[in-house]
Amino acid sequence: MSDQTNNILDEVTKGEYKFGFYTDIENDLAPRGLTEDTIRFISAKKEEPEWMLEFRLKAFRHWQTLEEPEWAHLHHPPIDFQGIIYFAAPKKKPQLSSLDEVDPELLETFDKLGISLDEQKRLAGVAVDAVIDSVSVKTTFQDTLAKHGIIFCSFSEAVKNHPELVKKYMGTVVPYTDNYYAALNSAVFSDGSFCYIPKGVRSPLELSTYFRINAANTGQFERTLIVAEAGGYVSYMEGCTAPMRDENQLHAAIVEIITMDNAEVKYSTVQNWYPGDKQGKGGVYNFVTKRGLCKGNRSKISWTQVETGSSITWKYPSCVLMGDNSIGEFYSVAVTNNFQQADTGTKMIHLGKNTRSTIISKGISAGKSNNSYRGLVKIMPGAINSRNFSQCDSLLLGDKCGAHTFPYIDTRNQSSIVEHEATTSKISEDQLFYCNQRGIDTEKAIGLIVNGYAKEVLNKLPMEFAVEAQKLLSITLEGSVG
């Protein structure tokens, strides 16, 4: 690409983070650092039963024996795990019956984010469980869902009100021994969402949760558990933005999904945490373990993600295809700009017969960023006649960014078929001029081309999210790419 084009790319990529604001809400903070006392403090604050505390402590003791993984294509200064505050909750306790009772400042924050918690959501068919910092502030439409027998609540509430379900499923897909960050999360997780779809029930609403990191130096450790019993169906959406901050913030979440016979869960994410400034200062470190278990026959788990934020993303939403004829899908758009780094992809583990998986990954790199796809397709001996199709595309904007693909394929039977396709492309000057010549300026043109490139994945998002995600792609690349 010519220098001129690069200059344009630079200009456009220089857009500042649009959600950089900070809400001053008094926090109930844990002491800085991580010891068994910290964990007891968190557990006590949350009024947890003894078994939950024991789970946390076991995870913590295991975590202490682990080393941070270094295999990812990521570079960052060492994280001071003792310098982090592991629990923060808004002081004004939010067990409220209407929006009037919610802290007005909080509502203002939601407004800035474009989140409306009001009844309009209901018309749009969306229930929202909004998480600010670590405690669920408000859960809407629980009643509607309850009529169908669906449980949708904060993880803390689930521990209190549905301990038998939490005990039965928590840690069965992502055990605390799974990896460094999973162990950390299991020890200190703050809150998150719990969703249970009973047998034969299709959720009448799209469930969505907005996460948001607030409070300086506060790690955020979400934990989500979704269980769909036989024949159940739910589409779950998770979206995030975080305020501007100078110090790096650590985020290590766990999401577990379990589907029984004929059940289906669609999990969609739009992630837009603070990516750091143009010089690469600040930004969220996002180390996430997301995994779904297709336990039942003919069950299906579908991950769709649009990752535009965070200075570091380490995330591999995966599917374990245990049931015969089960299906796993992974659709991803990951955008990196300035100095962002992303190492993301998926794992498809085929155990059952006739299992199928699809991977569509679209990486977009701009500025001086690095974007890696890392994926594993593993076909076990019993997974006869299973199939995988993977497509990994990279789009480069400018000539100072990097795109990398690390596909791992491990096939242990003769009857299965695995396909992998990969492309790397650039936005060409010809395409930009073509758009310019029709009156479309370069910034809009890049938004148009990038959205076209990512369309296959964006189409998988629920309608409301797709529109947001399209805007987000353009905003993220503003001042970086046309």
Added chain:
Amino acid sequence: MLLNIKNLTVAIEGKEIIKGLNLQVNKGEVHAIMGPNGTGKSTLAAAITGREGYEVTEGEIWYKDQNIIEMDADERANLGIFLSFQYPVEIPGVSMTNFMRTAINAQREYRGLPPMPAGEFLKLMEEKKKLVDIHSKLTNRSVNEGFSGGEKKKNEIFQMALLEPTLAILDETDSGLDIDALRTVAKGVNELRSEENAFVVITHYQRLLEYIVPDFVHVMYDGKIVKSGSKNLALELEDKGYEWLKEQSLV
């Protein structure tokens, strides 16, 4: 005068391609520019439309009473200059509908108009499709992706019909067209001709000019217009070949 090019010199990477060219185009006129390969015809189109990398080292391009040589390509487009590309590019994943809606609304925004309502836009699309005999399917596909050569050229004229430019430059729109497609394209152009716009038709062959009858024919050779005349010049050229012209320019 709509377009007035004065003593234009254009270089690509330091190499002079156009060497002191003059051209005047008034509203209501159709000008044909002919000439052998490599004489600078497409470079002229690129210079008028403001493509990067085409450096105007001398001279002026006046359009609607302003010198536009410093203007970005998108602004020139918004002022009503349209280029029908010789090689239209593909933009995967961007539907023609979305692309044209973005373009029309960008041009409307430039003119201080609100975005066109979706219903009105779709109606306009239907109307213009008929003009160039484009199938509905094509407009649902990605921009130029998987289009045949003829479909791509029809698609250019379709875009022109939607944008209604004041000055349209057709860069070898006839190349790669069979006779039916050529007729369709010409029909589209002829229906768009009016007293309020002008066309510059770049072509190798006289064939296109049987269908789009020009008011003036200019012959380009080695970066200059070496001969201008009426539509009969095209016939003469067809008859005598470009060698004849070479002799003329040497004289």
